[in-house]
Structure formats: structure tokens, C-alpha cells
Amino acid sequence: ETGVTQTPRHLVMGMTNKKSLKCEQHLGHNAMYWYKQSAKKPLELMFVYNFKEQTENNSVPSRFSPECPNSSHLFLHLHTLQPEDSALYLCASSQGRLQGAKNIQYFGAGTRLSVL
Amino acid sequence: AQKVTQAQTEISVVEKEDVTLDCVYETRDTTYYLFWYKQPPSGELVFLIRRNSFDEQNEISGRYSWNFQKSTSSFNFTITASQVVDSAVYFCALSEAGNAGNMLTFGGGTRLMVKP
Secondary structure, three states: OEEEEEOOOOOOOOOOOOEEEEEOOOOOOEEOOOOOOOOOOOOEEEEEOOOOOOEOOOOOOEEEEEEEOOOOOOEEEEEEOOOHEEEEEEEEEEEHHHHHHOOEEEEEEOOEEOOO | EEEOOOOOOEEEEEOOOEEEEEEEEEEOOEEEEEEEEEEEEOOOEEEEEEOOOOOOOOEEEOOEEEEHHHHHEEOOOOOOOOOHHOOOEEEOOOOOOEOOOOOOEEOEEEEEEEEE
């Protein structure tokens, strides 16, 4: 148990559906992250939030829309996805910018998404 | 630009063998941090160790040990007397002080399979 909870664990959706992934951290952290992990590809950072503000968008297509209402919750809203978006989506949290480069990121178990 | 290379994509060993996972990094910063994470089949990345660029002491934690050599830009991870539960994907990662401070660059990962 890492203190970062992601729901749902598995999701199957059609290309015209709209769904949301949820991440919640119980570690008192100030930074939250979304990563995409595709088969046989390195972990790709998608978004970073520090104190609820988006500080990094790694050229992610607009069909992925993040939301961070507070430092403990992070959402990823999905709409009109493509089959190539099928992947494991991982959420992480850390203490944030005050810790600088020595931040340790703690990860959730991920949501395995299949787009049909 | 920063880069992390894990040249071994898959390693297979028999239980009780020792195994070393290689990690080579590139950075222009003099201050940086290196990390190892373990990703078991359940999906979450589990933090194992963080090492800063000014501390080249090797570290041992139970059956795990890490060898940090700045001269060769390597941060290798050795598991002694491997066990089936060590089967996972292992990621090496780098965080530079010169960037936003709380972003990680991951290597491609090494899948370790420990057979009974």
C-alpha cells in the first residue's frame, strides 16, 4: 500500500465514450502526476500539478483532460480516445517543488485502459 | 538533455542466483538524484532507493545493493540470492536539480524473471 489509490483498476471503453480516471493520495503531498505506460515503451510523463496548478503538459492530445481540484485528488477525463491510447495509466504524488530534485514519487497501481 | 539507459530489456535467472541490473545515465547537471523502482505484476511502481550525485558510497539493504560510479555514469543494482518474488520490472530514473525539480526521467526498464 503506497498511499496512492487509483480507480478504476480496469476500464474498457469505446472510442465515442467519455470516462474519467481518479487518483487520490493520502500522503499529504503537494504534487501529483499522470504517466502513461504502453507495452514496450518507456514511462511517459503526461501532466504535473503542483499545489493544484498544472506545471507540466508534455504535449498530450486534448482528448486527455486533467483536473486537480485539490492537492489530494487528481482526475484524468477521457473522451473520443483512439485504440493506441490503450495503456496503463499511472498516478503518482510527491512532496513537490519545495523538495526539488530529491522528490520521491509514490505511485498508485494504475488503471489499465482498453479502447475498442 | 538527460537520459537513462537500461540496456538489458529482460533477464532470466534461477532462484538463488545473483543478478545485476545495469543503469547508465546522461546529465549535464552536477547536482542530480538517481532512483530505482520495482514494478511487480500488480502494476504500482515501488520506490527502492534514492541516491544523490555527491554520495558515491555503495549501499546495501538486505539482499539488495547499489553501486554508484560517477566516473562511468552508472548506478547498478544487484540482487543477491534472488527469489521468485523478485520477479518484476525494474526502473532506473534520474532527477536533475536544473529542471523543474520534481520530474523524473525513466529508463526503459529491465524485466527480471526468477525461476524456481
